[in-house]
Amino acid sequence: MTRQPPVSGTTECQLANLLEAGLLIPSGVPGVYGLSGTFESVVEHFEAYLTRVSAQFGAEVMRFPPLLSRRTYRLTDHLDMFPNLMGSVHTFLGTGAEAAELTRKNQAGEDWSADLAPTDVMLTPAACYPLYPTATGVLPGEGRTVDLRAFVFRHEPSSDPARMQIFRQREFVRLGTPLQALAHRDGWLDRGRALLCAVGLDPQPVVANDPFFGDGHRLMAATQREQTLKYELVATTSSAEKPTAIASCNCHLDHFGRAFDIRTTDGELAHSACIGFGLERITLALFAAHGFRPSAWPASVRGVLEL
């Protein structure tokens, strides 16, 4: 019995093609891949392009590692909203004798994970989470605009190459008054769409909601959509029928201002908003639109990306 090849235009087929071309390198875990030099080079050039486009805004650059303080995590409602996506980091805190037992279990193929203890850190669920606890207090009158990039983790193993468990987000976050936050979100929705169009993508803005866990949050998803708090820019990464969000523009209202006591000069809780660019997804969309060889991409796209 021969195994059927994946159907053309599906996520499985696109994954097979990307692995075959060597652009993705399998790790043995669905949604966790190594990236080839070619793939990484596109990520780097797209990032540099974002840096050039955003230079006019003079955003403060901050770079956080892929870990978030567990205490910070507990102050958010991520555990309530998305417990199934979390990554909690555990380690071994025992004695030499207990370590020997760990080794024995490992060699016998037994599970040793219950012998571990939680550390003070979690994997970062979104690039902007580590920012908020550093902003506790009163913002300057003009608010703040911050340029972030981080690896983020979401436990959702998938055969869709665009649904990685760990990937990089480049985010521009605004902290300020409700009007400052909304203007940032709306300005970047247009700007984000235009800068993605300039590299030959045709991203469509769609109203979206976060993937809340369980039935208890249905109302929340409906409210988020009704208030149009979240827009995604969607484009083809595998299938034209099922486009993928490659950027996300969000208004958080005073959600993080309240959790971390961030205030504007008038004493009100700060609002926040962000645009997040999914760097691996944008790269996958570029490969889907222009082919797997960047040297053969349209001259206009190569020009914009300085490839």
Added chain:
Amino acid sequence: MTRQPPVSGTTECQLANLLEAGLLIPSGVPGVYGLSGTFESVVEHFEAYLTRVSAQFGAEVMRFPPLLSRRTYRLTDHLDMFPNLMGSVHTFLGTGAEAAELTRKNQAGEDWSADLAPTDVMLTPAACYPLYPTATGVLPGEGRTVDLRAFVFRHEPSSDPARMQIFRQREFVRLGTPLQALAHRDGWLDRGRALLCAVGLDPQPVVANDPFFGDGHRLMAATQREQTLKYELVATTSSAEKPTAIASCNCHLDHFGRAFDIRTTDGELAHSACIGFGLERITLALFAAHGFRPSAWPASVRGVLEL
């Protein structure tokens, strides 16, 4: 009672200075920091310099995320050697009712970590680990040279800014015959020292051993030193009396070849060797040597780094 300021020249003092200057941003967890735009810019320029210096070797570029397959981890002896440094990623796999209980515990300040289940991934302990399972089989006759960069995790909370729990390694790894591996290690020991001297550091090569856990591995540490398998390039990051390893040059013999069945064309187990540059530590050494303002660094250093 006033708190004593940290003593000049100590790691605590240097950490206070780096935080005060805004180069490091506290996360609330020792050894986990955000980096300012200035800090990150030095990392990026040093990386670009490494890329220029190494271009002559035509190494294959591969980029892995900070996660390693748990199955791969179990095939190494990291659990036996360094269980105390590991990072195991756990998540929530339960039902809606169990999620509600998780939320209740979180709000009551109770520990919910025991309600989690291990995922298929660990945090990567060293940049080269994800490479080896992709190399299973027979190497080309000339062996392989691979250019890696990754975030790596080591659970060792510390007030020394150079001892981060999560940091980036840029590695050049050689897979091949014993002679190819040794020549790579020795060549890069000289080359690494020269390229660090060119940016005004004076790194000294010292024979070293890995920080094996417990008493059971004392002989292993002694053997590693006796066979001079590991050299570190040490430089000042806080205290001239206690220099810090900023790069590490290692011969692994057939350690990984055996674990992942990597062979040379003659059917023998492959040897491997690597040089790893600690990007945050090198940046800290540059700040210690030249001050906190890269714009005021010596012209020769700025020239080499194209700052």
